Amino acid sequence: MPQLPGMLVGLGVTARAFYRTVFPDGPLGPPSPSKGAHTVQYPHVKEAPPTRARGVIALHEDNCTACMLCARECPDWCIYIEGHKELAPPRRAGGKPRQKNKLDRFDIDFALCMFCGICVEVCPFDALFWSPEFEFSELKIADMLHDKSRLGDWMETVPEFGPYEGGSEQKVRKVPAT
Amino acid sequence: MASLVQPMLADLAYWQETVLRGLVGLVAVLLPTGALVYLFLYKMMSFMQSRLGPMEAGPFGQLQLLADFGKFLQKEDIFPAKADRFVFGAAPFVVLVSTFLLVLALPAGPDAHFIDVNTGIYYALAVSSISVIGTLMAGWGSNSKYSLLGGLRAAAQLIAYELPLVLSVVGVVIMAGTLNMKGIVEAQNSFGVWFIVPQFVGFLIFLVSIQAELTQPPFDMPQAESELVTGYLTEYSGMRFLLFFIGEFATAAVFSAIGATLFLGGWAIPFVDPSAEFMNWIGPLVLAAKMVLIAFFIFWFRITYPRFREDQLQKLAWKFLIPLALANIVVTASIKVAIDL
Numbered sequence: 001m002p003q004l005p006g007m008l009v010g011l012g013v014t015a016r017a018f019y020r021t022v023f024p025d026g027p028l029g030p031p032s033p034s035k036g037a038h039t040v041q042y043p044h045v046k047e048a049p050p051t052r053a054r055g056v057i058a059l060h061e062d063n064c065t066a067c068m069l070c071a072r073e074c075p076d077w078c079i080y081i082e083g084h085k086e087l088a089p090p091r092r093a094g095g096k097p098r099q100k101n102k103l104d105r106f107d108i109d110f111a112l113c114m115f116c117g118i119c120v121e122v123c124p125f126d127a128l129f130w131s132p133e134f135e136f137s138e139l140k141i142a143d144m145l146h147d148k149s150r151l152g153d154w155m156e157t158v159p160e161f162g163p164y165e166g167g168s169e170q171k172v173r174k175v176p177a178t
Numbered sequence: 179m180a181s182l183v184q185p186m187l188a189d190l191a192y193w194q195e196t197v198l199r200g201l202v203g204l205v206a207v208l209l210p211t212g213a214l215v216y217l218f219l220y221k222m223m224s225f226m227q228s229r230l231g232p233m234e235a236g237p238f239g240q241l242q243l244l245a246d247f248g249k250f251l252q253k254e255d256i257f258p259a260k261a262d263r264f265v266f267g268a269a270p271f272v273v274l275v276s277t278f279l280l281v282l283a284l285p286a287g288p289d290a291h292f293i294d295v296n297t298g299i300y301y302a303l304a305v306s307s308i309s310v311i312g313t314l315m316a317g318w319g320s321n322s323k324y325s326l327l328g329g330l331r332a333a334a335q336l337i338a339y340e341l342p343l344v345l346s347v348v349g350v351v352i353m354a355g356t357l358n359m360k361g362i363v364e365a366q367n368s369f370g371v372w373f374i375v376p377q378f379v380g381f382l383i384f385l386v387s388i389q390a391e392l393t394q395p396p397f398d399m400p401q402a403e404s405e406l407v408t409g410y411l412t413e414y415s416g417m418r419f420l421l422f423f424i425g426e427f428a429t430a431a432v433f434s435a436i437g438a439t440l441f442l443g444g445w446a447i448p449f450v451d452p453s454a455e456f457m458n459w460i461g462p463l464v465l466a467a468k469m470v471l472i473a474f475f476i477f478w479f480r481i482t483y484p485r486f487r488e489d490q491l492q493k494l495a496w497k498f499l500i501p502l503a504l505a506n507i508v509v510t511a512s513i514k515v516a517i518d519l
Contacts, residue, residue: 018225
């Protein structure tokens with residue numbers, strides 16, 4: 001049969017895969033399929049996701065002005081925002097008190113969220129960030145609604161930004177921000 | 179199992195002996211099935227694909243079988259709306275009956291047998307054909323075009339490969355001079371070398387034929403998973419699917435054991451008298467080891483080769499394997515008559 005050599009080559013391929021999986025340290029080492037296989041045995045061994053992986057969304061509350069852009073652009077309507085206006089002291093002496101928006105409620109319902117990232121992209125004030133954390137499953141679906149404090153906690157897991165590109169300018173403020 | 183067990187057996191009433199035989203038969207079918215499923219399906223095939231297979235249920239996934247068993251048991255038993263209820267329901271049992279009848283003919287020691295028929299291997303091959311009816315019943319009774327196509331492909335394939343299977347065994351029978359399975363084992367012992375050496379061609383034809391009889395890849399057109407959604411098994415769920423699954427692996431185990439008996443010397447170990455008393459206890463273990471060896475090849479081929487197309491499959495059987503098997507018979511018979519082995 002002219003196909004016979006090819007069939008034996010095929011057997012060799014699977015045999016070689018078997019050998020490499022069961023004896024990753026060569027013929028003299030102990031048989032250890034856990035080491036030789038490509039499987040990462042998840043709950044016992046955890047691989048770090050890439051830094052830009054989209055795991056969960058974190059909120060930097062100081063930057064948020066409750067402009068509602070993220071809530072409006074979210075395709076699933078899973079962001080709930082409530083805020084009120086407050087007066088902040090003037091920046092220079094003798095100035096007018098400034099209006100600032102303060103958040104009362106900023107919840108993201110991760111049971112609805114589809115992790116598209118539109119809210120992060122659209123935020124003009126860089127208040128939302130991606131974090132590579134993904135282990136936040138809950139037993140009750142209501143616990144999948146992360147409130148403002150929890151979203152703020154996720155900020156600790158947001159990776160550092162890389163250095164700015166060469167030639168980019170840092171914003172120079174005429175009056176230091178308070 | 180003479181001296182130790184015979185006195186105990188002699189005191190049992192017929193119904194007690196029947197129950198005992200039933201239990202031992204059940205164990206003899208289910209234990210190798212479980213071993214094959216775990217060792218080869220879960221572990222060996224996984225390692226050949228550079229993955230680990232089940233690892234969570236029990237140490238290294240040994241209890242995964244139990245978990246799967248429980249999973250299948252608690253599923254709903256679905257009957258398609260227009261299915262032929264009796265045919266659909268009885269099909270898995272027909273396949274299983276064929277397997278249990280097959281294991282009856284398998285000797286595991288000089289006295290360790292269920293039945294001792296003089297037409298041992300003939301009976302075994304005849305009874306293994308009953309599963310073809312079960313497959314056809316499954317395909318037809320499901321009232322689904324996928325199942326019907328799968329069932330028809332299965333019938334064509336199984337019937338086509340019955341012939342090379344039988345013919346490959348005839349060479350062994352000619353050399354042994356008897357159809358009795360025990361006689362074949364003893365003939366291999368007196369011949370000096372296991373029949374795999376002089377009957378190498380017959381062994382290869384046997385291996386290919388049982389691969390096809392078990393509808394294992396590369397001969398799994400009836401179940402072509404990517405094409406027919408498991409073919410004749412499509413409409414089955416829960417317990418009935420489990421019965422088909424067990425039937426498939428149990429038949430693989432029993433066919434491997436038959437191959438071991440015919441070609442690898444059965445329960446005999448070299449340099450040890452096969453009719454010795456203690457072989458009744460060691461024989462099953464030896465037979466199990468040889469069965470695992472042959473089943474290794476079955477599953478190795480399963481994971482390595484792509485599927486045959488139906489016409490390629492039929493061409494292989496009718497135009498290649500049958501003439502080869504016939505030539506094997508002619509050569510074997512000629513040499514036997516000429517040299518009077």
